[in-house]
Amino acid sequence: MSSSTSALAPTGGPAATALGAPPLAPDAGLPGAPAPERGRAPMSRKGRYSLGNVLVTIVLSIGAVAMLAPLIWTFSTSLKTRDSVFALPPQWIPDPVIWENYLRVWTAGPLASGIQNSLIVACSVTIIGSLFSALAAFAFAKLRMPFKNVLFLGLLAGLMIPFPTIMIPQFMVFAEIGWVDTLLPLIVPGMFGNIVMIFFLRQYLATVPDSIIEAAKLDGASYLQIFFTLIFPAIKPALAAQFILWFMAVWNDYLAPIIYLNTPEKQTLQLVIANFNAAYAIQTDYPLIMAASFIALLPVLIVFVIFQRQIIESVALTGAKG
Numbered sequence: 001m002s003s004s005t006s007a008l009a010p011t012g013g014p015a016a017t018a019l020g021a022p023p024l025a026p027d028a029g030l031p032g033a034p035a036p037e038r039g040r041a042p043m044s045r046k047g048r049y050s051l052g053n054v055l056v057t058i059v060l061s062i063g064a065v066a067m068l069a070p071l072i073w074t075f076s077t078s079l080k081t082r083d084s085v086f087a088l089p090p091q092w093i094p095d096p097v098i099w100e101n102y103l104r105v106w107t108a109g110p111l112a113s114g115i116q117n118s119l120i121v122a123c124s125v126t127i128i129g130s131l132f133s134a135l136a137a138f139a140f141a142k143l144r145m146p147f148k149n150v151l152f153l154g155l156l157a158g159l160m161i162p163f164p165t166i167m168i169p170q171f172m173v174f175a176e177i178g179w180v181d182t183l184l185p186l187i188v189p190g191m192f193g194n195i196v197m198i199f200f201l202r203q204y205l206a207t208v209p210d211s212i213i214e215a216a217k218l219d220g221a222s223y224l225q226i227f228f229t230l231i232f233p234a235i236k237p238a239l240a241a242q243f244i245l246w247f248m249a250v251w252n253d254y255l256a257p258i259i260y261l262n263t264p265e266k267q268t269l270q271l272v273i274a275n276f277n278a279a280y281a282i283q284t285d286y287p288l289i290m291a292a293s294f295i296a297l298l299p300v301l302i303v304f305v306i307f308q309r310q311i312i313e314s315v316a317l318t319g320a321k322g
Contacts, residue, residue, distance in 0.1 A: 071297070072092070073092070074290050074293055074294050074297075075290075075294050076091070076092055076093070076094055077094075077286060077287060077290040078101055078102070078287055078290040078291040078293075078294050079094040079097045079098055079099065079101065079287070080094040080098060080287050081094075081096070081098055081287065082284055082285060082286070082287065085284070085286045085287065098287065101287045101288055101291045102291050102295075104288060104291075105288055105291045105292050105295065108276070108280070108288060108292075109264075109272055109275060109276055109279075109292075110264050110265055110267070110272055111269075111272055111292060111295070113264075113265050113266075113267075113272075114267055114268055114269035114270075114271065114272030114273075115269050115295075115296075115299075117183060117266060117267065117268045117269070118251055118268045118269040118270070118299075119299070120183060120187075121183055121186045121187055121250060121268060122247055122250045122251045122299075124187050124191065125186070125187055125190035125191060125246075125250050126190075126243055126246050126247045126250060128191045129190050129191050129192065129193055129194055129197075129246070130194075130197065130239060130242070130243050130246070132191065132192055132193040133193040133194050133197040133198045133201065133242075134197075134201055134227075134231075134232065134235060134239060135227065136193050136198045137197070137198045137199075137200075137201030137202040137204075137205060137235075138201075138205060138223075138227050138231050140152050140198070140202045141201075141202045141205035141206060141208075142205060142208070142210065142213055142231075143223070152202070155195055155198065156195065156199065158195055159195055159196070163255070163256075167259065170185075171259060171260070174260065179260070180260055180262075181260065181261060181262045181263055181266060182260070182266070183261075183266065185256070185260045186253075186256055186257060186260065186268075190250065194242075194246055196242070197239075197242045197246060200238065200242055201235055201238060201239065201242070204235055204238040205231065205234075205235060208231070208234055212230060213226055213230070216229070216230060236310060237310045239310075240307040240310030241307075241310065243307065244300075244303055244304055244307050247300065247303050248300050251269075251270075251299065251300055252270060252300075253268075253270065254270045254271070254274070257270060257271050258271060258274075269296050270296070272292070273289070273292050273293060273296055276288065276289050276292050277289055
């Protein structure tokens with residue numbers, strides 16, 4: 001009886017254990033099954049995180065090189081001779097380096113007056129216009145007034161009207177009041193605010209609690225005091241981000257200046273560079289054109305460096321609030 005029981009019981013079963021046979025390990029495979037692989041531990045979370053950081057860094061580095069390459073090529077070309085521009089293979093490092101191109105560019109055209117006019121237009125429009133845009137955004141976001149949402153929707157409807165539609169009527173109006181061939185048509189309309197900036201700041205102010213404004217009103221503060229004391233410090237990062245975008249748009253504007261400005265001494269920098277391109281491209285003097293173009297990039301780069309901290313803070317706060 002015992003012999004038949006041991007013959008019928010499977011190996012490693014309860015009968016085998018009762019008879020004194022050693023039990024099989026829990027991770028032991030069946031006879032003929034492949035042995036499990038050993039020595040390959042699963043990647044830890046820290047390892048996957050480090051690998052992801054490396055891949056992201058590589059992708060961002062490639063993108064940074066792709067975006068910086070035109071700027072580097074512009075600066076490199078501005079230091080070359082006329083013949084070196086067409087050299088094959090292309091020379092990224094000019095040999096010889098011609099720094100005199102940056103001296104010739106000031107006498108080749110009204111570059112100084114172009115920079116001055118562009119600074120007057122861009123600074124006056126963006127500084128005063130940003131203040132009025134912030135005040136308008138504060139009024140639309142926090143003040144109680146009738147038909148506020150209807151007025152805001154009407155303001156947003158202005159974004160649907162393309163500039164070429166109003167270009168001719170606007171030119172006729174400015175011609176009637178004698179503003180053609182002056183900087184006033186480029187300055188005055190933008191000083192009253194920017195619709196995109198108003199919309200952005202209004203959405204940003206939606207996260208500011210109304211209780212803070214109500215408490216300030218109970219303390220006797222006026223709306224201007226509330227704005228400059230409480231609201232303006234809160235929207236400073238968002239205002240800086242919109243300011244540099246608006247500054248770049250006004251600085252690089254070409255269509256409006258070419259409509260209203262005729263005298264070379266009153267033209268903005270973009271028109272001066274366009275005249276450089278028309279005059280010196282025929283002479284294949286591309287180093288001179290690139291020198292003027294690189295000088296035109298410097299003010300925007302300086303503005304970005306100044307407001308870089310606020311722009312990063314704006315992005316961080318937007319991500320945290322979202």
